[in-house]
Every structure is written in structure tokens, then in C-alpha cells.
Amino acid sequence: MDISTIFFTIVSVVAVVSALLVVTCKNPINSALSLILTFFCLATFYAMLEAPFMAAIQVIVYAGAIMVLIVFTIMLLNIRADANKKSFHNVPLGIVVGIITLLTAGSFLARGKVSDLPGQITPNIIHQVGHTELIGAVMFTEFILPFEITSILLLAAIVGAVILAKRNLS
Amino acid sequence: MDNVILGLPLYYYIAMVAKVLVAFVFVLLTVAYATYAERKIIGHMQVRIGPNRVGPMGLLQPIADGLKLFFKEEIIPAESSKFAFLVAPLVALVPAFLTFAAVPFGSTIEVMGYKVPLQIAAYYDTDMGKVVDLNVGVLYVLAMASLGVYGIVLAGWASNSKYSLLGGLRASAQMVSYELAAGLAIIPVFMLVGSLSLQEIVKAQEGFRWFIWSSPMTFVAGLLFYVCALAEINRTPFDMPEAETELVSGFCTEYSSMKYAMFFMAEYANMVTVCAITATMFLGGWDGPFSRTMPLLSPLYFIAKVYFLMFVTMWIRATVPRYRYDQLMTLGWKVLLPTSLALIVLTGIAGFMGFNTFFG
Numbered sequence: 001m002d003i004s005t006i007f008f009t010i011v012s013v014v015a016v017v018s019a020l021l022v023v024t025c026k027n028p029i030n031s032a033l034s035l036i037l038t039f040f041c042l043a044t045f046y047a048m049l050e051a052p053f054m055a056a057i058q059v060i061v062y063a064g065a066i067m068v069l070i071v072f073t074i075m076l077l078n079i080r081a082d083a084n085k086k087s088f089h090n091v092p093l094g095i096v097v098g099i100i101t102l103l104t105a106g107s108f109l110a111r112g113k114v115s116d117l118p119g120q121i122t123p124n125i126i127h128q129v130g131h132t133e134l135i136g137a138v139m140f141t142e143f144i145l146p147f148e149i150t151s152i153l154l155l156a157a158i159v160g161a162v163i164l165a166k167r168n169l170s
Numbered sequence: 171m172d173n174v175i176l177g178l179p180l181y182y183y184i185a186m187v188a189k190v191l192v193a194f195v196f197v198l199l200t201v202a203y204a205t206y207a208e209r210k211i212i213g214h215m216q217v218r219i220g221p222n223r224v225g226p227m228g229l230l231q232p233i234a235d236g237l238k239l240f241f242k243e244e245i246i247p248a249e250s251s252k253f254a255f256l257v258a259p260l261v262a263l264v265p266a267f268l269t270f271a272a273v274p275f276g277s278t279i280e281v282m283g284y285k286v287p288l289q290i291a292a293y294y295d296t297d298m299g300k301v302v303d304l305n306v307g308v309l310y311v312l313a314m315a316s317l318g319v320y321g322i323v324l325a326g327w328a329s330n331s332k333y334s335l336l337g338g339l340r341a342s343a344q345m346v347s348y349e350l351a352a353g354l355a356i357i358p359v360f361m362l363v364g365s366l367s368l369q370e371i372v373k374a375q376e377g378f379r380w381f382i383w384s385s386p387m388t389f390v391a392g393l394l395f396y397v398c399a400l401a402e403i404n405r406t407p408f409d410m411p412e413a414e415t416e417l418v419s420g421f422c423t424e425y426s427s428m429k430y431a432m433f434f435m436a437e438y439a440n441m442v443t444v445c446a447i448t449a450t451m452f453l454g455g456w457d458g459p460f461s462r463t464m465p466l467l468s469p470l471y472f473i474a475k476v477y478f479l480m481f482v483t484m485w486i487r488a489t490v491p492r493y494r495y496d497q498l499m500t501l502g503w504k505v506l507l508p509t510s511l512a513l514i515v516l517t518g519i520a521g522f523m524g525f526n527t528f529f530g
Contacts, residue, residue: 030254033254033257033324052304053306056310059317064313064316064319068320071320072339072342072343074327075338075339127302130367131305132305
């Protein structure tokens with residue numbers, strides 16, 4: 001086993017354990033912390049897949065911004081651990097969805113080759129040009145329309161948030 | 171991937187370990203003596219003497235402080251959330267140190283025929299004949315900065331005390347707002363450099379073409395970034411999260427002994443980091459007279475710039491009174507954020523008209 005396989009195994013164990021802790025922790029803050037850890041493991045996977053830009057954005061956006069807001073909300077509402085409450089709602093539905101996902105993934109795996117399928121962008125090109133440069137070049141030429149649509153969508157969301165927050169002001 | 175991790179010669183690993191050790195020890199020592207320097211400098215500015223009892227000129231004061239905190243009783247509030255309370259100081263301290271992995275603290279030196287770039291996350295690629303560092307260096311720095319908030323927020327929440335909670339809430343609101351302005355303020359820099367790699371940013375400033383004076387836009391951006399960075403690390407005049415006069419000691423009210431010391435270390439480590447990043451982005455990093463011909467001088471220039479910026483930080487603390495909370499938020503959202511957005515547009519327009527910097 002080479003060093004990157006060992007590293008990958010360790011990180012994936014942490015990822016799975018922390019993902020399980022997100023749903024099993026009684027204390028909402030501990031759940032949120034586990035979710036941050038899961039995001040970190042995802043960022044590590046991106047970095048190992050030669051996608052440093054995705055790794056950095058994963059940490060900045062998910063761990064650094066979205067989770068701060070979630071932790072903030074938990075703190076403001078002062079949700080404490082509910083140790084006695086046991087909830088089994090949606091467990092059957094969860095089992096059904098889980099099995100369907102597993103079968104879908106299995107069918108994709110069974111259909112053909114899943115590894116060593118190099119696309120246009122090889123690790124060599126990433127090393128030469130740089131990952132950020134590659135993403136930027138494609139995003140502002142080939143995918144400019146989806147990019148602009150997303151920005152209009154975000155603008156609408158910001159305007160909506162301001163209107164909701166300032167509704168009571170004359 | 172394998173050829174990056176395993177295909178490199180042994181000297182690469184030795185150099186890496188050595189660089190990590192040197193940078194870590196340097197930051198730790200700076201953190202310890204920054205507390206002493208701050209007390210001395212502010213003392214002199216307020217016509218006091220400052221610490222002068224322990225050792226010659228009080229030079230052993232940081233060690234005495236450390237020992238004192240180490241032997242204090244460790245108190246964990248009974249009603250606190252134990253796990254979050256214990257990890258919060260660690261979460262505050264670690265990102266501050268991690269940032270240093272991407273900061274270039276010197277140019278490339280030659281050791282026994284091998285070229286070693288003085289930056290932890292970098293190596294000299296003999297095939298390409300250039301130094302390869304983190305392609306997303308700036309984003310990495312921003313990512314680590316955005317994690318610093320968790321330590322404070324967790325500490326505030328886990329202590330289960332109203333002062334701590336208020337401090338934590340203020341901290342998260344403040345850091346999230348100023349992080350945006352700080353992130354936007356450095357965009358003009360990489361618009362001009364055309365790269366997110368810190369190595370490239372320093373290279374673009376070589377020969378005194380530092381961004382602080384190379385164009386009006388980057389000058390304002392530099393000041394803006396420094397102010398936002400001060401707010402993000404909760405230094406005076408933006409130290410709302412631990413405003414003594416209102417919140418006892420803010421988020422670290424319930425902490426004692428080594429855990430309190432760790433928050434203290436995190437604050438100063440953040441200060442070193444922020445000054446190092448400002449020096450790299452706007453003050454030319456390790457650039458200085460003869461730094462290209464004599465690479466061994468370059469770390470000294472870098473350290474001098476970092477220490478100068480740290481001195482300015484302490485100077486500001488001795489001079490400017492604390493902002494009121496609403497003033498702080500108004501400044502962040504209504505002044506600094508629009509200004510940084512305007513700078514991005516102006517840099518773009520100027521570049522389109524053919525003006526990048528005074529140096530071409």
C-alpha cells in the first residue's frame with residue numbers, strides 16, 4: 001500500500017464516523033461540529049483528487065460560512081440536548097431511500113469500469129496550468145450562461161432576505 | 171499524485187521538517203515575546219515603565235506569566251457543555267498556526283546544491299525549473315481565517331454564562347462581516363498578479379514594486395485589508411467580543427489556567443499571521459535591498475516587516491478607543507464592504523484602460 005492509500009483510508013474512516021455522529025449526537029452543537037469535520041474530510045478528498053480550488057472553496061463556503069450561520073442559529077435559539085426524547089420518525093422511509101441509493105450505486109458500479117478513466121484534464125495539465133486557472137477559463141467562457149443565471153438567482157435571494165428582514169420598518 | 175508524494179528525493183523531506191520546525195518555533199517565540207513587547211510599548215506610550223521585575227529589563231516576564239498560568243487551578247463550570255468547552259481553545263489556536271504553512275517567509279536558498287524555497291507548502295520542481303507552491307495559497311489563508319471564529323463561538327456557547335454567550339455572539343457576527351470585506355480587499359492584488367499563489371504574488375512585487383505604493387487602488391486595498399484583519403482577529407479598536415468594561419472578559423470569562431493561556435496565545439498567533447499575510451500581499455513579502463542576490467537576507471526582511479506591522483497593531487491599541495457595537499457593524503457593512511467592491515471595479519476599469527501599476 002502506498003502512502004496516499006493509507007492516508008485516504010484514515011480520512012475516509014474519520015469522514016464516515018463523523019457523518020454518523022452528525023445524526024446520532026443528542027447535542028445539536030456536537031452534531032454541527034461533526035458536520036464541520038465531515039466537510040473537512042470532503043475537502044481533503046478534493047485535495048487528493050488534484051482539485052485544490054474545490055478543497056479551499058469547500059472549507060471557505062461550507063465550514064467557514066454556512067456552518068457558522070448554523071452554529072449561530074443553534075446558539076441564538078439556545079437549543080439544548082434532549083436526552084430523553086427518542087424519535088423514530090421517518091426511519092422506514094430512510095431505509096427505503098438508503099436501499100434505493102445503494103442499488104443505484106451498485107448498478108453503476110456493475111455497469112463497467114469505474115477507475116482509471118482519464119478525461120481531458122489530467123493531473124499533468126493541472127500541474128502545468130493550475131486548477132484555479134482551468135476552472136476560471138471554463139466558467140467564464142463555456143459555462144457563462146449557468147454562471148449568470150446563478151448570480152441572478154443569488155441576487156433575488158439577497159433582495160428577498162432584505163425584504164423579509166425589513167418588513168416591519170416603515 | 172504518487173510522483174508528487176513519493177517521487178521526491180530525501181532532501182525534500184528533511185527540508186520540509188526543518189522548515190516546519192523553524193516556522194513553528196519562530197511563531198511560538200514571537201507569540202511569547204509579543205505579549206512582553208505589547209506591555210512595554212503601550213507602557214512607554216502611556217508614560218509608564220511596563221514590566222521590569224523579572225530578569226534584566228523584565229525580559230523573562232513571558233516565561234513567568236506562562237509558568238503562573240500553568241500552575242493555576244483548572245476550573246470547568248459544572249453546567250458547561252464539557253466536550254465543546256474542552257475543544258474550544260484548541261479550535262481557536264490551531265488555524266492560526268496552520269495559516270503559516272502557505273506563507274513564504276523567504277526566497278529560495280541553496281543548501282548543499284539543493285534549492286529549498288523558504289515556504290512550508292512549496293518545493294523546487296527540477297523538471298519545470300521553478301518553485302511550485304500551493305496553487306490556491308490566498309484561498310487557503312482565507313479558509314483558515316474563516317475557521318478562527320469557531321473557537322470563540324464554541325467557547326462562548328459552551329461556558330453557559332451570559333457574558334461568554336454575548337461575547338461569542340458578537341464575535342461571530344463581527345468576524346463573519348469583516349471576513350467578507352477582508353476577502354474582497356485582496357481581490358485587486360490577484361487581479362494584477364493573475365495568480366492565487368503567494369509565491370507568485372511576492373514575485374510580482376520584487377524590486378520594490380510593492381503593492382502598497384504601486385497603484386492607488388492597491389494602496390487603499392492594503393489599508394482596508396489591514397483594518398478588516400484587525401477586526402477579524404478582535405484587536406482593539408474592534409475588541410468587542412471581550413470588551414472588559416461590558417462583558418467582564420467576553421468569551422473567555424469562564425476559562426482558567428492553560429485554557430485561558432491558549433486563547434491568549436491564539437490571539438497573538440493570529441496577530442502574527444495577519445501581519446505576515448499583510449506583509450506578503452502588500453509589503454512585498456521577503457523583498458528588500460539585495461534580497462535577489464543574497465537570498466539569505468530575505469527572511470530578515472520578512473521578519474522586519476512582520477514586526478513593524480505588529481508594532482503598528484500595538485500602537486493602534488494604545489491610541490484608538492474601542493468602537494461601539496453598532497458603529498462597528500455600520501463601518502463594516504456600509505463603508506468597508508462597498509469600498510472594497512468599488513476597488514475591484516476600479517482596478518478592472520484601470521486595467522482595461524491600460525493602467526495596471528505605476529511600474530507597468
